[in-house]
Every structure is written in structure tokens, then in C-alpha cells.
Amino acid sequence: MARSVTPRRKLLNTTVAWAIGLLIFFPILWTILTSFKSEAEAIAAPPIFLGFDWTLENYRIVMERSDYGRFLWNSIIIAGLSTILGCIIAVPAAWSMAFVPSKRTKDILLWMLSTKMLPAVGVLYPIYLLFIKMGLLDSRAGLVVVLMLINLPIIVWMLYTYFKEIPGEILEAARMDGATLRQELIYVLTPMAIPGIASTLLLNFILAWNEAFWTLNLTAVNAAPLTAFIASYSSPEGLFFAKLSAASTMAIAPILILGWFSQKQLVRGLTFGAVK
């Protein structure tokens, strides 16, 4: 029997949920507000919340100084292609682990995840040397491969979890009806796991968009994405907080908008199979 929720309890829950939401969102809100302040107002103590002279000057300076379009384009290409490539590799891998598991499947899954525990800087030099040899430094292709490999364990794990929720009998029935493996994957498994695949793709896209170690260390000019754009406004010797905030706002805006519009799918996908 469902437990009844009193109006008072409902109000309390709503208030707490909003408070937590605002707390999490506050740093982003503060960054956005700071981007409209002058440098002097940005460092004012006590801090000014809303009562400042709103200006677009920082955005004008950032647009004048940097080729935002090029950074944005690189971010879209790198995050997008690494996500698609990751999915192409991860779907068959997760399928085999979910529906044709071997004795060592769990070990393989754990081993894949363990690669995420290695500090990235530990393999910087080998990868850098490899990139020099292969002519991949400062190339979008190189970054696509690296980011895909970094996020692959997470994609496989997530897809494996979603696929495990799908009854194997359905796939079996498709095989009985004469479906090939390719048809089974494309026409039976994928449509059923769409919410899970969509949320995996979205999450992976966000992870690739925000990745800052490899994107800063393996790029210079041609392939530099928005992480490099933000890094160019950070300075330990000089107060450029308002400009840095404007650059940050411009860098996170596309992904925030994407997250906003796809939040239903994200939540649905992330909670897929959580409640039975």
C-alpha cells in the first residue's frame, strides 16, 4: 500500500530538494553573474550578488581575443565523434558480456574499470611519444581516439547494466525467426535499450566535453577545444576573474543547454532498471 504524504511533508521535501539543487547550481550561477561584472566588482568584498553595473564588456573582450567558434567546433567534433566511436565499440562488447558471458566476464569488467583508476599523468609521456610517432599531436583524430578509450570502460559498464535488464528470451526469439547477429543488435536490442543508450551517449558526451587533462596536453592550435579556451583566461598573476567567468560561461553554455533539454532522457536512462 502506498504511503500517504502529508502536505507539510511534501512542502518540506520540496524545500529541501530546491535548497540542495540551488546549492549545487550556485557555483555555476556565481560564474555566470561574475561574467557580467567589471574586474573590480568581481573581486569586491563583501561580494556583490545582483546590485552591480551589468556589462557585456567581458564577452566583447573574450570574443575579440579568442576564436571561440574554432574552440567550440573542436569540442563538438571531439566529444561527438569519441562518443559515437565509443558506442560502436561498446554495444557489441556489452552485448556479448550481457548475453553470452564467459567465466571471466566479471573479471574483464572489473579490469576495464580499474584502468580508470590510473592517474592520467602516469601515461602522459608514453602517449605523447606515441602521438609524435603517429603524427597525431594537435589533431582531432588523435583526441577522438584517446577520449573514446578513456570513456570506454564507463560506456561498456553502463550498457552492460542496461542490457542485463532485457530478457534474453526476446533475442532468442529473434534468432529463432532467422535474425542475424547484426540484425539482432540493430533491430531488436538497440531499440529496446534506447533510453539506456541515449543516457550513456549523453553522459559520455558530457565527460568528453569536460575532459581537461588530455585536451590540454595533446593539443596546441588546430585541435584545441573549449577546455583550452578556458585555460587561456586563467592566470595566477593578474585579476582576470570576470573575463575567466565569461569564457567559462561560453564554454559550459552549450553543454548546459544540451543537459537542460535532455534531462528527462538522462534521468530516465540513469534510473533505468533501478526500481523493479
Added chain:
Amino acid sequence: MSLKSTLRAATALSLITAGSAFADAHSATITIATVNNGDMIRMQGYTDQFTEATGIAVEWVTLEENVLRQRVTTDITTNGGQFDIMTIGMYETPIWGANDWLVPLDDLSAEYDAGDILPAMAGGLSHDGTLYAAPFYGESSMIMYRTDLMEAAGLEMPAAPSWSFIAKAAREMTDRDNDINGICLRGKAGWGEGGAFITAMSNSFGARWFDEDWNAQFDTREWSDTLNFYKNMMDDSGPSGFATNGFNENLSLFNQGKCGMWIDATVAASFVTGADSTVADSVGFALAPDNGLGKRSNWLWAWALAIPAGTQQVDEAKQFIEWATGTGYIEQVAANEGWANVPPGARTSLYENPNYQAVPFAQMTLDSILSADPTDSTVDPSPYVGIQFAAIPEFAGIATEVSQEFSAAYAGQQSIEEALEKAQAITNEAMEAAGYR
């Protein structure tokens, strides 16, 4: 979207990617890695004029100082060839020059007049007498203080004060009720942040990082005196949370009128007297303090342009360096933006120019630079070159760890004695592992 469509889209995007990369590869450009600070950003604004004059296009990779250091170090040690010019400092230049990782700048044109570079800067950017990086701007450190607060305290700042005077003045100027701290100093962990300040300060107390056999010296009375003096003074007269304050935090406090004195980089002089400062009209300058031992507590640093040995465009890179660090650029900036905004601390002729001499902080900047000698920075002899650092490859790693221990002591998480004991152990262990001992 079906898998087939997805694959088609992926292929199309790959072609676009490859296409634009091909186009980029065929344009004649030099790529410069640089730091994000006011002078460097200003230079980027003038780059079009260089391109017009020479036909050489310039691509900038601007990064935060620590990210840049990691980025260019990775590239030069692997001969990656990503950059034609790198912005590096006095720490890297002699080490990289000694390893033949940089192109010697010993054949710059007569018009460039390399002899005009301030001797302290040229010395710090050379190895075995060969210049490996041309200074874009140079800095030392000095005292910036509030003339109105000093006057209200009934004190007068000497041109070359002692640490005891500074501690006394800091106490007198502190007004906790009005949120005014007598003194603001770096305490933040990091070899280039609090580590740089305390190392330079320790020189004036007679301390040094190593003896002549590369043994760590943190177990000496001089280091104990340095850290105890610093902590006592900051506890008395510094801002709360000073253990995490770096250049930017102190600049922010000073500009808001919350510091009586601030000892930091000379380049800060243009910020504290600039439009964003609320105390611009009441700022005075003095040499960094000493302790009567013959060494002051100021450092020496330059951001300089160097050519990595792996570049294919040495001639184009040299042309750019001559343009950016030559006298013509300085005159151009002065004409457009005023003499206070020209890159300071690099050339002797700048300080002989009457127009520049009228800038309030010009003379004190020069005096500070001239009083710093990286080849003789300690009271007792030491085996290293450098004032706020020891120019050996291991220093950055060791000093970062040591400064973390010091910051923990400033914050009261451990005693000064514990911090020094740990610093001694960290340093000796690292030096032994590196084969110095």
C-alpha cells in the same frame, strides 16, 4: 537514427576534420606558447603589425602558468615540435640551454642590440655565457605600501627597510576593526607561489637550500628564524587564511584597501596604481627588506621567449623574438597606451628614457632588479644559481612538496619544527635519489 546513418555522419565529420587540418598545415605560421598575463595579452594585440611587416602569421597558445610549464616541458623533452617559440622563465632557461634543447640566441641582429638587455636578466637567461631566451619583461619583488596608513601610524618607510621595521610597521598599521591588515604576503603552497617568497625571504636571514655538497639545510637556525619570523608577523598583522593566499588573493586585498603593505612582484605596481585599485593614489614603493646580513629578500624573474631546438622555423621565430623584445615594440606600446604599460625590466635603455623615469614605480623596479644577483644569492656559499629557486631540474618537485609542509605550518596544522624536519627529509631523499649526494 540507424547505425548506418550514424556511421555515415561519423565518416562525414572525420572528412571535415581531416580537411581543415590539411588546410591549417599549409599556412605559413609560427606557433607561440605563452602565459596569460597583461603584458603578454597586450603583445598579442600587436601581432597583426608583425604579420603585416614580415608576412609571417602567428598562432597563440595561451595557457595558465602551471599548465603552460607542464605543456612545454612535455613537448621539449620529447622533441614534440608543437611550438616554434615558448615563453619560459629564468628557472627553465639555463637547464634547457645546458641540455641543448634551445636554439642559442647568439646571432641576433645589430639593430636588436642584445647588449641593451639588463645584465641581471641576460645572466639569468644564459648558460655558459650564451643567451638562450630573450626577456619580454623582467621583475623583481619590492614593498608596495599605503602611504596614508604609514603616515597615520606615525612612521616613515625607509628606501631600504629591515625586517624588524616591517614587522613593527605592520603591527602599527593593523586595524582589525576596519579590516585592515598590516601586511599581506604569499603563503600558498607551490614553488612559484609561497615557495618563491619564503625562499627569497630566507636569503636575507642567512639561510640557503643546500650547502656546497648539496646537503639540505632546513635543520639550521637560519631557516627556523625565517619561518618563525614570518609566521609570528603574519599571525599578528596578516589577513586570516594567509596560508592559502597567493599573488591574486593579495592583489585583491591590496586593491580593496585591506593591506598596509604587500611584498610581491614588481609588475604588481602597475595593478595597484591602476584603474581597478581603490588605493591607487596612496601607494609608495620600497626595496624588499633585509636583515643586515648583506642580502635582501627580493627575487629575480623574467618571462622570456625561447626557440625550442625541434622547430623547423628558426629564422621566422628569431624575427618574431627580435620584434617582440626589441625597443621598437616598447616605443609602439608607449605611443598607444602610455609608458606605464610598456613591458618593464628587460632593457637598460628603457630606464634611461626620461619619459619612463617619470613612471612612479620605474626607479624602484630597476633598483630591485639591480640588487638581485642569482649567482650570489645566499650569505653562505651555495652550489646553485637562482634566488627564489635553485636552477636544477629536481627543484620544482622538491620545492612544491616543501612549500606544502610550510603552508601546513602557517595554517597551524603542524609546528614549524615539524615542517622543517619534513622539508629536510624530503629534500635529502630527493637529492640522494637524483645522485647529488
